[in-house]
Amino acid sequence: MKTKDKIIETARLLFNEKGTRHVTTNHIAEAAGISPGNLYYHFRNKEDIIRALFERLAAEGFEEYQKVLQEYPPGTLESMDQTFSMIQTFNWRYRFFKRELTALIMNDPLLKERFGDVNRMQLTVIGQSIRQAMEKGFLRPLDDRTLGLLTEEVWLVTLFWLNYLDIGGEEVDEQTLKRGSEMLRNIMANYLTR
Amino acid sequence: MKTKDKIIETARLLFNEKGTRHVTTNHIAEAAGISPGNLYYHFRNKEDIIRALFERLAAEGFEEYQKVLQEYPPGTLESMDQTFSMIQTFNWRYRFFKRELTALIMNDPLLKERFGDVNRMQLTVIGQSIRQAMEKGFLRPLDDRTLGLLTEEVWLVTLFWLNYLDIGGEEVDEQTLKRGSEMLRNIMANYLTR
Amino acid sequence: MKTKDKIIETARLLFNEKGTRHVTTNHIAEAAGISPGNLYYHFRNKEDIIRALFERLAAEGFEEYQKVLQEYPPGTLESMDQTFSMIQTFNWRYRFFKRELTALIMNDPLLKERFGDVNRMQLTVIGQSIRQAMEKGFLRPLDDRTLGLLTEEVWLVTLFWLNYLDIGGEEVDEQTLKRGSEMLRNIMANYLTR
Amino acid sequence: MKTKDKIIETARLLFNEKGTRHVTTNHIAEAAGISPGNLYYHFRNKEDIIRALFERLAAEGFEEYQKVLQEYPPGTLESMDQTFSMIQTFNWRYRFFKRELTALIMNDPLLKERFGDVNRMQLTVIGQSIRQAMEKGFLRPLDDRTLGLLTEEVWLVTLFWLNYLDIGGEEVDEQTLKRGSEMLRNIMANYLTR
């Protein structure tokens, strides 16, 4: 593994474990087995590492989403399920990010913009997915406003399910993740044609 | 206003504005018009101020909730609406808290416990409220599992609506808050008797 | 007990327990059950308390010494023994003082002077005591230089026996104190007439 | 000279001059011509510097002792004399240490242990040295108890001679140090075979 990747991966693990605040750049360097100076050769500063982690999250997420799309016909409950659990995997892999998101964004305009882009894209994808399900007849016809709210509802649950568990002091495991899926299914159930 | 309150209030404003990380105890003292030493006369440390803010949030929240209960019959859509917007007010007043919640909790076991207590209590209240609505006939009969999911759904949206707006880069105003209420109504709509 | 005495007594206990450095004036006030302001009504500053403790040590020591003199004929081994163990009692009662003596003196000229006075007086007393023993025939005749060295030797052991135990990690109890007496007797033994 | 050594050496001088209490880490850094951060790059904290000073004292002392042993046959009065004045040199070089010893030890268990080790070793060395002198016929035969007391007596005087001068307000110079040697000789004189 290249040094740059080693830094990113080490940072991810440490950030998840202790939060960005309590992980120093020297700490990362040491854990990655390199010198502080070398870390700064590969990254301009700490923020830069966080940004790199976000880009990685976005790229990997996009890739995985393509795979889901290929395996499961879009617009079905199954594809929604798969997408949900895929996103949870990322939320978990990069959980420091979700935990501190607003704080991080508040102090880094560049990150804010990039996150905004990705977030918008994801919302669009969800919206289209639901619209497709409607067009294919899996869901009953919905007016635009209801469709909008439903989309956001699905997205909100998907985004914050891990935080919800976190806050409630619940472990993240197969069971609790499954409960998240159930919640989504429960939401959709009201709109299924049968 | 007493010094202790002045500190708490100043801290709340600064934390909301810049995040706990970027607000130093000396900042708070200066903004409150007192000496650093005096701040530490009233609070053992920075964490202690954060805890005090949580206690205040909890106490004020409880108080407000009682008022809502007295004005609106529990178990109605209206009371739910009122409770939602009341909670949003607190989420906004103490928004630093919600933003950094998991990070804060991760590093302060005492806060974690206190938050857990309050959170559990709130979930219980919501659950009972929905059950009452059902018993009164506003909602159609639901099995326990569905009722549990619905409760969590309502709670999740209530908790994270502000974060959702934050993340999406949306302003917090009457309009966006109202959209949160609508989402809740939309969720409930599926279970109303008519 | 008067407030002033309460402060002195509390300070002595705390200083012995934790050292002057780690005992704050507020700490003393709290333990004495009074307010910080009140402490400063009775003493100008922390140094002043330490000085008062020294004066008390000196006064009590003088008083006790008179008692020993009355009970045991001066110039006997027995009176030396009694004096030794009497001084150990004070060294123990005010052990913080002996522990930090040089440091305390270095930063407080007034204390330095007072301690010097008392110390000189004590040396004189010991010297005279030994001389008496010689004149009474308990000790064999000694030239002035030897007598001077012997006096200092006795005084040095008496002064530092507790520190010696402290340093060696030994408990201060009847047994270890007795060993100190034995050492003195051992020193004197070489000069006894029989 | 390396930075680490520069820090240690500077600390030693300042500690001797003003006592550990009144020397701040920033003082040391400034006097050593480095930044505060750099000091903390080489030492974890202030205690750590003090520990390093003790280790240096112990190491240098051991080294010097070996030299004395090679030059002067062990078990002679001369070797004792040399050892005494050698130790006084160290007591003087690291006099802050002896002055504050008990206080320092009280608040640093690690230091306490290390000091205990070294102290025990030194007592053993003295004991053996006296025993050798006896076996070689320089000293008359002594029973174990007397030998033990004599050993401790010698050690006590050696350890505290500088403190004794300090307390008495006497300068440390050739003359006063010589008086210490004389005291030891005076003690030994009683046991010499001739």
Add this chain to the structure above:
DNA sequence: CATGAATGAGGGTTCATTCAT
């Protein structure tokens, strides 16, 4: 005599970042 809130200089320490090698 007594209270206790208030002061403020400064202490130990951290950590993102730089730079000579």
Add this chain to the structure above:
DNA sequence: GATGAATGAACCCTCATTCAT
């Protein structure tokens, strides 16, 4: 690419002391 010593601003917090009441 890499090292690791070095920087320095700033942080959290302490505590002897003061002062209005």
